[in-house]
Amino acid sequence: xxxxxxxxxxxxxxxxxxxxxxxxxxxxxxxxxxxxxxxxxxxxxxxxxxxxxxxxxxxxxxxxxxxxxxxxxxxxxxxxxxxxxxxxxxxxxxxxxxxxxxxxxxxxxxxxxxxxxxxxxxxxxxxxxxxxxxxxxxxxxxxxxxxxxxxxxxxxxxxxxxxxxxxxxxxxxxxxxxxxxxxxxxxxxxxxxxxxxxxxxxxxxxxxxxxxxxxxxxxxxxxxxxxxxxxxxxxxxxxxxxxxxxxxxxxxxxxxxxxxxxxxxxxxxxxxxxxxxxxxxxxxxxxxxxxxxxxxxxxxxxxxxxxxxxxxxxxxxxxxxxxxxxxxxxx
Amino acid sequence: xxxxxxxxxxxxxxxxxxxxxxxxxxxxxxxxxxxxxxxxxxxxxxxxxxxxxxxxxxxxxxxxxxxxxxxxxxxxxxxxxxxxxxxxxxxxxxxxxxxxxxxxxxxxxxxxxxxxxxxxxxxxxxxxxxxxxxxxxxxxxxxxxxxxxxxxxxxxxxxxxxxxxxxxxxxxxxxxxxxxxxxxxxxxxxxxxxxxxxxxxxxxxxxxxxxxxxxxxxxxxxxxxxxxxxxxxxxxxxxxxxxxxxxxxxxxxxxxxxxxxxxxxxxxxxxxxxxxxxxxxxxxxxxxxxxxxxxxxxxxxxxxxxxxxxxxxxxxxxxxxxxxxxxxxxx
Ligand SMILES: Nc1ncnc2c1ncn2[C@@H]1O[C@H](COP(=O)(O)OP(=O)(O)O)[C@@H](O)[C@H]1O
Ligand SMILES: Nc1ncnc2c1ncn2[C@@H]1O[C@H](COP(=O)(O)OP(=O)(O)O)[C@@H](O)[C@H]1O
Ligand code: SF4
Ligand code: SF4
Ligand SMILES: [Mg+2]
Ligand SMILES: [Mg+2]
Numbered sequence: 001x002x003x004x005x006x007x008x009x010x011x012x013x014x015x016x017x018x019x020x021x022x023x024x025x026x027x028x029x030x031x032x033x034x035x036x037x038x039x040x041x042x043x044x045x046x047x048x049x050x051x052x053x054x055x056x057x058x059x060x061x062x063x064x065x066x067x068x069x070x071x072x073x074x075x076x077x078x079x080x081x082x083x084x085x086x087x088x089x090x091x092x093x094x095x096x097x098x099x100x101x102x103x104x105x106x107x108x109x110x111x112x113x114x115x116x117x118x119x120x121x122x123x124x125x126x127x128x129x130x131x132x133x134x135x136x137x138x139x140x141x142x143x144x145x146x147x148x149x150x151x152x153x154x155x156x157x158x159x160x161x162x163x164x165x166x167x168x169x170x171x172x173x174x175x176x177x178x179x180x181x182x183x184x185x186x187x188x189x190x191x192x193x194x195x196x197x198x199x200x201x202x203x204x205x206x207x208x209x210x211x212x213x214x215x216x217x218x219x220x221x222x223x224x225x226x227x228x229x230x231x232x233x234x235x236x237x238x239x240x241x242x243x244x245x246x247x248x249x250x251x252x253x254x255x256x257x258x259x260x261x262x263x264x265x266x267x268x269x270x271x272x273x274x275x276x277x278x279x280x281x282x283x284x285x286x287x288x289x290x291x292x293x294x295x296x297x298x299x300x301x302x303x304x305x306x307x308x309x310x311x312x313x314x315x316x317x318x319x320x321x322x323x324x325x326x327x328x329x330x331x
Numbered sequence: 332x333x334x335x336x337x338x339x340x341x342x343x344x345x346x347x348x349x350x351x352x353x354x355x356x357x358x359x360x361x362x363x364x365x366x367x368x369x370x371x372x373x374x375x376x377x378x379x380x381x382x383x384x385x386x387x388x389x390x391x392x393x394x395x396x397x398x399x400x401x402x403x404x405x406x407x408x409x410x411x412x413x414x415x416x417x418x419x420x421x422x423x424x425x426x427x428x429x430x431x432x433x434x435x436x437x438x439x440x441x442x443x444x445x446x447x448x449x450x451x452x453x454x455x456x457x458x459x460x461x462x463x464x465x466x467x468x469x470x471x472x473x474x475x476x477x478x479x480x481x482x483x484x485x486x487x488x489x490x491x492x493x494x495x496x497x498x499x500x501x502x503x504x505x506x507x508x509x510x511x512x513x514x515x516x517x518x519x520x521x522x523x524x525x526x527x528x529x530x531x532x533x534x535x536x537x538x539x540x541x542x543x544x545x546x547x548x549x550x551x552x553x554x555x556x557x558x559x560x561x562x563x564x565x566x567x568x569x570x571x572x573x574x575x576x577x578x579x580x581x582x583x584x585x586x587x588x589x590x591x592x593x594x595x596x597x598x599x600x601x602x603x604x605x606x607x608x609x610x611x612x613x614x615x616x617x618x619x620x621x622x623x624x625x626x627x628x629x630x631x632x633x634x635x636x637x638x639x640x641x642x643x644x645x646x647x648x649x650x651x652x653x654x655x656x657x658x659x660x661x662x
Contacts, residue, residue: 058517059489165606195373195544200588200600207597222518225547229590230597248596266522268547270589272570275550282526283519284471 012082013102013183013216014047014070019079019089021065024291035291039065040076041240044317047184050210052217054231056224056263058287062240063220067186070218071105072096084183101131104177108189110169114161120147121157124176131180146175149212150205167198171205178209188220203230224267228252236260239290239298242317246324256324256331258303297329305330338401339364339538340385340506345398347380347389347562352610354393355380356562360555364505364536367528369553369570371543371585375607377562378542379428382508384408385540386425387415402506421451424499428511433495434483440494441479447498466497471523489516496524503535510542525552546589550574555643558582561608561618564637568644578646580623580657587661601661617649624660625650 021040040062047053055063068074070081072088081088083103091099107113114123125143128134134142144154150171161169170190177185187206191199207230209215221227227234234251236244236259244257255261258281265281283302288294294301300310309329317327338361347355355377362368370378383389385400387407400407402422410418419425427433435443444466445459454462460479467475470493483491492515499507507528513521529552531537543549549556549570557567558581566579577583587601594600605622614620617630629649637645 058519059487167606196546196585197373197588197603201602203590204599204602207599210597224518225590228592228596229594229600232596262519266518268518268522268525268545268551269592270546270550270574270586271592272550272553272574274592275547280522282522 011048012046013049013084014045014218015080015082016043016045016070017080019043019066019069019076019081021062021069021074021076037289037291038293039240039290040069043079043240043242045235045242047216047218049183049216050214051233052210052219052231053233053235054219054221054227055235055237056220056222056227057237058222058263060287060290061237062290063237064188066237067105067188067218067220070184070186071103072099101180102182103184103186104180104182105186105188106170106173106177106190108192110166110173111161113173114169116161118160119157120152120159120161120164120172123161123172124157124179127176127179133180142179146179149178149209150175151201165198167194167201170194170198170202174202174205174209178213178215181213182215184216184218186218186220189222190219191226192221192223199226206230224264225270236263239288239293241298241327242325243299243327244324245317245326246322250322250324254322254324256320256326257328258305258331259299262302297327337363339403340540341399341401342381342385343399343401345381345384345400346396347377347384348394348396349392349610352613353396354562354610355384358398358557358559358562358564360557360564360567362506362538362540362555364538365532366554367532367539367541367552369541369543369549369556370559371546371549371556372559372565373544373585373607375561375609376559378559379510381559382425382510382540382542385506385508386419386423387412388425420447420504421502422504423506423508424502424504426495426499426507426509426512428514434491436483439480439482440486444479444494444497444501448501451502462501463497466501467493469500469527470497471520489520492516493520493524496527500527500531503531504537506538506540507531508540508542511544512541513548514543514545521548528552546586558585561613562610563618563647564645565619565648566644566646567637568640568646569642572642572644576644578640578644578651578654579648580625580650580654581619583654583657583661617647625653625656 019040023037023039024034025036057063065074069076076089083099086099088099121143124146125139128139128142143157147154147156152171191202219231231248233247235242238259244260255264262281262283269275288301296311296313297315300306315327315329317325319325341361343359345355345358346353358381360368372378380393384395441460441463444463448462449459464475464479467478472478472493496512513524528539553570556570556573558565560581565581577586584601584603603622608618616632617635620626620630635647635649637647639645
């Protein structure tokens with residue numbers, strides 16, 4: 001593989017090459033050697049500055065594992081992850097510390113990412129203090145600005161997480177993630193736990209922040225309506241591999257992989273006329289275990305189009321005329 | 332509406348008190364056999380309490396202070412605990428939002444499902460197990476024979492939720508109350524469960540009260556919708572009318588905050604500022620006043636009754652004639 005170039009040349013804030021993350025195998029629970037869980041396999045992905053890429057797929061398909069590998073919380077068994085040109089895989093703790101300035105992550109449940117005993121101001125200011133970016137009056141001003149950027153008020157700095165609603169807490173988490181002005185923000189189901197009206201506020205906020213700062217997002221979600229609204233490009237993952245990748249309009253106008261079509265037909269549209277007229281493409285069975293991935297195309301156990309070759313040969317992601325990339329023998 | 336003509340279930344002026352506040356306030360609706368009534372609204376609006384009351388399962392802190400709950404000609408609220416228990420399972424079932432709280436951790440899921448059946452049908456253990464196995468197939472659980480012998484802790488959350496659904500459905504209840512039954516599930520599984528519910532409604536004439544905050548689910552399965560806000564019904568209407576022509580500002584804003592098919596990407600979604608008032612913040616007038624773009628002095632001081640707009644459409648708003656303004660805010 002050729003040496004990836006620095007971001008200044010490619011313009012990519014994220015470059016992932018052939019990443020695999022496996023769990024277990026040796027050791028395992030109580031010293032027994034369990035089966036290897038192949039959570040992520042052979043994944044390639046680039047994200048450009050200011051771009052939002054959505055990562056979709058059923059629970060257990062490897063979305064969080066991939067996210068963790070990107071921020072260096074989980075070591076891949078092979079492959080390369082570069083954040084604005086710097087290699088994450090195999091980086092020393094010190095190097096990782098520097099890289100983490102450029103990539104931050106927010107999670108579904110804001111309550112879990114906030115320390116209930118710290119004021120919101122202390123929480124948001126912490127990364128700035130730790131890295132010696134600001135202190136004293138400058139720190140206070142920076143925290144106030146961050147609070148305002150996420151739609152909160154400077155005086156909120158003195159309050160504790162329990163004094164906020166779920167939506168406000170997610171704003172605090174976003175403010176903290178933005179404190180070091182990262183190039184890439186990984187959002188792992190950031191609005192899934194929120195009521196629709198609050199969800200709309202947070203989505204508006206993420207869009208506005210991107211316009212202002214040029215931050216890129218990897219947006220993990222199972223809500224295709226939200227994905228359609230917020231992303232530039234969509235990646236569909238199934239049992240640890242990407243099965244389809246396309247820009248937003250192509251993806252929604254002309255989905256190709258049978259799994260993508262099944263996902264799309266399963267998402268209910270918030271319009272009774274559209275929803276009830278929709279052609280259904282119901283999947284049977286459920287996700288096989290990533291410790292026992294089916295041979296050939298991993299989707300063949302549930303795919304209505306599967307033929308003999310599908311259980312024998314794994315289809316590679318190949319480009320199509322409209323720019324989409326699809327891993328399927330028959331699509 | 333034929334639901335009014337021949338209801339199977341009618342909730343009539345139900346009022347529930349917690350700590351001196353009417354957290355459910357004068358709620359009425361009816362459900363005919365083979366119909367689905369959806370209850371929607373943000374968290375804290377009283378949806379779950381309303382559903383618990385229907386099955387005589389209110390938490391100790393809550394008291395039903397007024398209203399009747401009629402299953403055909405029986406006033407459920409007048410039943411003794413023993414009579415209620417008998418009705419539950421056979422005539423009426425509930426699916427709770429949180430499956431872990433309602434499954435017995437020390438009993439295999441097979442016994443739990445089979446027992447639910449045996450209590451109401453005098454069949455052999457073997458027959459009840461066969462029935463349970465079939466039920467697992469219906470809710471899309473693969474390898475059902477093995478699953479029957481497992482304990483809840485051995486199953487994923489989504490799997491436990493489907494076990495709960497199996498227990499609720501196995502006796503073919505005439506009324507099914509489902510509190511966010513699919514919120515924790517993947518969309519692919521959600522689609523299977525919704526199809527199962529539709530089949531129940533079509534084949535057996537089951538009446539369903541479905542609580543959800545997902546407007547897509549409402550659009551998919553509901554015949555009628557009651558939008559709840561801060562313990563009261565804001566609007567109630569047949570599903571098509573509600574989506575096409577909402578007559579309450581809260582409904583219109585809720586609908587507008589969900590991303591639509593034809594939205595341009597990364598544009599601002601409509602939001603509802605503020606949060607649902609807590610019971611100690613309830614004012615004397617319309618409880619939506621603080622967040623409503625149309626609010627006037629009258630709204631603050633006088634509670635709007637549910638106005639009849641014809642064709643089963645009712646709205647509790649003083650300014651229904653100004654709904655065009657909301658559509659501008661929401662656009
Ligand atoms: N620390 C871990 N040890 C073992 N298996 C894990 C671990 N983390 C995740 N997995 C497994 O890896 C697979 C992918 O999980 P995850 O990345 O969390 O999926 P998603 O976020 O798409 O729901 C799942 O089968 C999960 O059980
Ligand atoms: N056991 C309880 N004790 C005290 N307050 C409760 C209890 N259950 C619900 N409430 C309050 O009653 C209101 C309605 O709650 P709920 O019916 O759970 O709403 P929803 O299901 O619409 O989210 C909320 O203000 C909630 O805080
Ligand atoms: S390769 Fe075969 S099994 Fe896989 S998605 Fe395509 S048709 Fe289905
Ligand atoms: S009654 Fe007034 S405050 Fe309430 S929804 Fe109508 S316009 Fe808004
Ligand atoms: Mg995850
Ligand atoms: Mg609830």
